Amino acid sequence: MGQITSTWNKTIKEFLRQKTVLFWTIGWPIIWVLIGSFSFTGDAPPEIVAYTRGAISISMMVFGLMTAGMANLPGNIAQDRERGLLTKVMSMPVSPWRDFTGRILALLAFSVLSAMLVIAVGFACGARFFFTGIDFVASLAFILLIFVASAGIGMLIGTFVKHVHGAIMSGVGLTVVSAALSGVMTPYAYLPSVLQNFARIYPISSANSAITFLLVGEEYAGYNPLSLGQTVATAIIALLLFIIGLIAYSRFCWKKE
């Protein structure tokens, strides 16, 4: 446990003390919640405005989770490798699995913090949701899938992009582009059919739509993403990304040359 908690401690402190990490994972989504809440809702009836703000808050929460997994995690891995910390840790009696678990748990804690703050700001801006207890639990499961998929992609970036800035920029770029193309940042209904198909396959946008469907309603999700086939595919692809990322990390980052 000591090795997991020590890595957890180190990683979470590094996340919380890095201004760029805080900005991209918490600040940026909050800025968009504020902009979205007051700019894009126009003259719509108050009830619709409140749910639209809810949908925007969910999208931005998902964006924050994506940034945490796809940019902060690879940045952290690349940083540790570049400054020789991974070499140092490899020379110690430390198991790669414990190092990995500590990192992922720190990322999870940081992602939860980001998600809570973004949703809290959304609430403060008038966002409203309607859901039952089961919907809420199901939403948490989809949030976990987003986390898992983002962390998997992040581990792949962190493993194969060697330099810190390269890893962070690749992560941010992939987050922004994939969020835009898959309907996380744009309404599903406005996407061309090719991208609508992509939005259903890409586990992050699929889970985003599922959460929006569960907490705000189908008209805000653009379609019903909760078919059995899509739900199972989302879970499998998210888990696959995580497993592939995990294998890459433990094989290549900890590889003895």
Next chain:
Amino acid sequence: MTENLTKEYGKKEVLKKVNLKISKGEFYALMGPNGSGKTTLASILASVKSPTEGKIEIFGKKPEAAKKITGYVPQENFSSPLLTGKENLMYFAELLGYSKKEAGEIVKGLLKKVGLWEDASKRVSHYSGGMRKRLEVATILFPGLKLLILDEPTTGLDPSARRKFLGLVQELRNEETTILLITHIGADADLASIVGLIDRGIIIAEEQPEKLKRNSGLENVVNIETSIKSNKVASLLTNFSEKMKVLETETGYRVFTEDVEKATPKIVRSLNEIGCKVIRIESVKPSLEDVFFKLTERKVTEAD
């Protein structure tokens, strides 16, 4: 101990059947230029890299099994600049399996030992290069570590920080602790009980530093600080040097001559004639860099 240790990267052989034996409690300095294989050798001993061939034993154990008793300080500044000095050491203490309470006590002692206790709560980003290196050395001072491997620890430190740091390394010497210092600086290697010179993956000489200098046959070295450095100056100085060898230094040149007294005024005159002022000229004892140069005809600071 290593036996016929070989390391290849593709077709390039970085270490060629290296046999290295370091006794318990010895302070061994491995000196060589960049690319000579010294860091690769250190990484293999620290179990970070695998050898292509050969045998390694650290206190009778294979490197992987010896991780618990081996402390390694890589060349890079690996401490986290976002954490405080104390937090960095706590991280390593807990990685080594100490409980929070035990770790707290040990870390306090280590910070005092390396002279950083008063700066323990400062973030490492506010540390100087020397302070950061001392903190990183503290990561190999945890109880139970018997082999300490320091890879180029003084690189990038200013002279004062370097002296302070070497003072700390000297204090680590005891009968139970074996130190392997990797360096390309002769003055650092001079502190060791045994110095091994490595070039192109082969240990070319191994001896006590004074013996190494004595056995090299170098007796008279003229150290010249010049106003300019150029090919013309170097080529002129070769006329005064034994076997036409002249070693370029940071501030000038070193000339190896048999008769210093005779050669000195001639050197000054010749340099003045070509418009090069001699700022300082002195007869000095040969250094380990000189020995390396004599043996390989290459500067130890030269990359391979």
